[in-house]
Amino acid sequence: MNALKEGWFSELSTMWPGECFSLKVKQVLHEEKSKFQDILVFDSENYGRVLVLDGVIQQTERDECAYQEMMAHIPLAALKTDPKKVCVIGGGDGGVVREILKHPSVEEVHLCEIDEGVVNASKKFLPHMNMSFESPKLKLHIYDGAVFLKEHKNCFDVVIVDSSDPVGPASSLFGPEFYKSCKEALNENGILCTQAESMWLHLDIIAGMKDFIVDIFPNVSYSTISIPTYPSGAIGFFICSKDESNDVKVAKRTEWFESAKDTLQYYNPGLHASSFVLPLFASRRLGLKQ
């Protein structure tokens, strides 16, 4: 934990060599070696409560709004019809589910998290996210997300893959096999949203993924957002629609936003659209329509 200096958490990783973000620790609340990964929760001096998996910051109380809101509301607001049934793969902290439940049309959220340790740590230590677990709309599955999706066909309006990085328990969520399962689990006009790394650090990985995703989905876009405690201060999502004619960059049913906006910190329909506009170095490499 104190790779750089006593009293600090330092996020060293081979995924971003030669750079390191550190947070000052106020108090360590939980340390566990689960069946799948190392789980750490601490109170930081300036970013509130922090969840760390295998040495990588997943969420801080101060900036998690950016990730959770954009990951949930971009695909949900991009749908032409009201979302009813949503699936989250990973996301055991409950943050994305919290956001999905802000859409009153949603009847069921299936959360499939492989590591019960993450769910339990959130229930105990992450009060800003764990209210999700009390919702009667939530169906919690402690199960392998790749297998879960194979067992569900044509049934979700939206699938959200809130995974950690491709090193560790989430590695199977970054290949073509998994994207095919996602497509099949979606209903006719369904939308997939996946965590897809940082354009600044992992453009090669992102471009490699794009190459196979465009063979699976007829409609693929890449969205990027600002989030201070992720490496490079940015993270992206692939937004893939089975409906070729749906312009996912446009937020639909804006009356939903008007009714929900007092509960939001980050997402808005303008940001929904602008998150798809990439810097030249990224749009050139990815070659996706902007």
Add this chain to the structure above:
Amino acid sequence: MNALKEGWFSELSTMWPGECFSLKVKQVLHEEKSKFQDILVFDSENYGRVLVLDGVIQQTERDECAYQEMMAHIPLAALKTDPKKVCVIGGGDGGVVREILKHPSVEEVHLCEIDEGVVNASKKFLPHMNMSFESPKLKLHIYDGAVFLKEHKNCFDVVIVDSSDPVGPASSLFGPEFYKSCKEALNENGILCTQAESMWLHLDIIAGMKDFIVDIFPNVSYSTISIPTYPSGAIGFFICSKDESNDVKVAKRTEWFESAKDTLQYYNPGLHASSFVLPLFASRRLGLKQ
């Protein structure tokens, strides 16, 4: 330099307590205590050459394109007419001037940098930026920017304030007196672009500045960009126009972009517009039209 660990540069500051970004150092090239500040240039393992002033990263070779291109091209492309005379306050590394010179209509760039040490360090150690100093269009002034602007009235199409943070030699560039001088130095429809901190870290400072800037300029907007090696991975600009009717969010004369785009890595007209779309937490606080 090695506040956290030997062999790393760590950016600790009271401006962002409790967090710290570190870069692995390959070789220190230059260390100097100038009349105004500590100047450090090093080769990093993964971000190329790095310029540091008073312990704060100013530019790295890998991501400086974001800052320099957006800081120069947003105000220049926002003008309704071709820019001819531009002034840069600070920016002694030459990066912003390099971008300004990509507009062939520009006849004169006045670079007013208080610290000759920065200019000399750039000339010697920052080859990706120092070509600016060879241009016959450049007029270099080693001088106090606040005084320089008071001595120039109604003469610039664009003034760009490429300053360090409000602690240190740039502190006078963050008050109303300075913004009044900027306004007077601009010609009738001129545009001011100033470095204006991170919405994630310094929203109070930004909101405080906005309060006095809207009393000085009739047309004020805030733009934010993604840049990994600045604290929080984001930095913003105030874009202030003397022309109330000019929608600065719209890039004009896009034929310029078409002719210049092969020399750009980051800026494009879509990103110009989308950089003004803020997350809810920031737009609520700043209360500026989006």
